[in-house]
Amino acid sequence: MRADRLLTLLLLLQNRGRLTAGQLARELEVSVRTVYRDIEALAASGVPVWADRGPDGGYRLTDGYRTRLTGLTGGEAGSLPLAGMPSAAAELGLGAELATAQLKLRAALPAALNERAGRVAERFHLDATAWFRDADPVPFLATAAAAVWEDRLLRVHYRRWAGEVRRELHPLGLVLKGGIWYLVAAAEDQVRTYRVSRLLAVEVLGPAPARPEGFDLAGHWTAAARRLEAGRYRDEATVRVTPRGLRLLPMLFGAAGAGAAAAAGPPDADGRAEVVLPVESLPVAVGDLLRLGTEAEVLGPPALRAAVAEAVGELARRYR
Structure with a gap:
C-alpha cells in the first residue's frame, strides 16, 4: 500500500x-x-x-x-x-x-x-546457512508457517529416506538449523521432525486440536538433537593419524573429531598419534575415514580395517 x-x-x-x-x-x-x-x-x-x-x-x-x-x-x-x-x-x-x-x-x-x-x-552479521551448499528449496515453507501460526492441521505428502508417505500433521513449530528448515509436528500421537524441503505436497485442513500441554519447542528440539547425536555413532574406530590428520579431525568430523583430537595419545617416533573416533555404520565409516587419505591408518576394529583396505585396493586397481 x-x-x-x-x-x-x-x-x-x-x-x-x-x-x-x-x-x-x-x-x-x-x-x-x-x-x-x-x-x-x-x-x-x-x-x-x-x-x-x-x-x-x-x-x-x-x-x-x-x-x-x-x-x-x-x-x-x-x-x-x-x-x-x-x-x-x-x-x-x-x-x-x-x-x-x-x-x-x-x-x-x-x-x-x-x-x-x-x-x-x-x-555484525548473522548468516544461518551452512558453508559450501545452496539453501534447500522450500516451496511449502510459507504454508507450513501459516499453519503453525494459525493452528491448522496439514495433510502432507512427504519423502523419507525409505520412501514416500502421506500423513496428517498437527504443526507445533518451525526450526532453522544450519540453513535447513524443519517442521516439528504431532503425528500418530508422537511429536516428530520433518525436513520442509522434502514436503512434496501440502493441503491445509481445519483447526488443529489444542497444543500438547506444556510443550516447549526449544526444549523439545534440544532433547531431540541430543538423542540424534547419541544414536548416530554406533561404534568406535581406533585410528593412527599424522599431525596434519589430527588437525583435520575437527574439520571433517565436527564435534566428534574435535573430542577425539583432544583425547589423542602421545605421538610416536614418526609423530603419529592414536585416536579413538566415534563412527556410524560400517559403510558410512569407510567413506568418512577415506577422506583422511594418507594422513590416517585404521587400526580397528578388524572388520572396519578390512573394509577400508578393500576400498583402497579397489581404488588402486581403478587408477592403475
Whole structure:
C-alpha cells in the first residue's frame, strides 16, 4: 500500500540521513519515478523534505524533525524474533514486515541509541546457512508457517529416506538449523521432525486440536538433537593419524573429531598419534575415514580395517 511505503520512506530518511533517489528506489523496490512522486506527496503533507543538488546531493529531512508514527502492526511485531536473519524472514514471507519493524524501532530510539544500533548493524552479521551448499528449496515453507501460526492441521505428502508417505500433521513449530528448515509436528500421537524441503505436497485442513500441554519447542528440539547425536555413532574406530590428520579431525568430523583430537595419545617416533573416533555404520565409516587419505591408518576394529583396505585396493586397481 502507498501509505505504508510513504511511512517507510520517511523512516529511511529519518534513520539514515541523506539518501539519493536511486538508493531510496532500491530500498523500497520501486522505480526512481515513483520515489519522486512519493517525495512530492510527503512534502505536500507537511513533512519538511529537502533536496540537495550536486554529486553529493540527495533527499533529507530538516534537522531535528522526527516522526512519532512508529507503532508496530501485528505482522511487524511477529517478525521481530527473526531480527538479524533477513534471509530466514524472507523465506517465511516476513521480509517486508521485518524491514519496516526495524526501521520503526530505530526511529523510536533516542539519537544516541539509534547511532549505536546502526554501528552494531554495520559491524555484525548473522548468516544461518551452512558453508559450501545452496539453501534447500522450500516451496511449502510459507504454508507450513501459516499453519503453525494459525493452528491448522496439514495433510502432507512427504519423502523419507525409505520412501514416500502421506500423513496428517498437527504443526507445533518451525526450526532453522544450519540453513535447513524443519517442521516439528504431532503425528500418530508422537511429536516428530520433518525436513520442509522434502514436503512434496501440502493441503491445509481445519483447526488443529489444542497444543500438547506444556510443550516447549526449544526444549523439545534440544532433547531431540541430543538423542540424534547419541544414536548416530554406533561404534568406535581406533585410528593412527599424522599431525596434519589430527588437525583435520575437527574439520571433517565436527564435534566428534574435535573430542577425539583432544583425547589423542602421545605421538610416536614418526609423530603419529592414536585416536579413538566415534563412527556410524560400517559403510558410512569407510567413506568418512577415506577422506583422511594418507594422513590416517585404521587400526580397528578388524572388520572396519578390512573394509577400508578393500576400498583402497579397489581404488588402486581403478587408477592403475
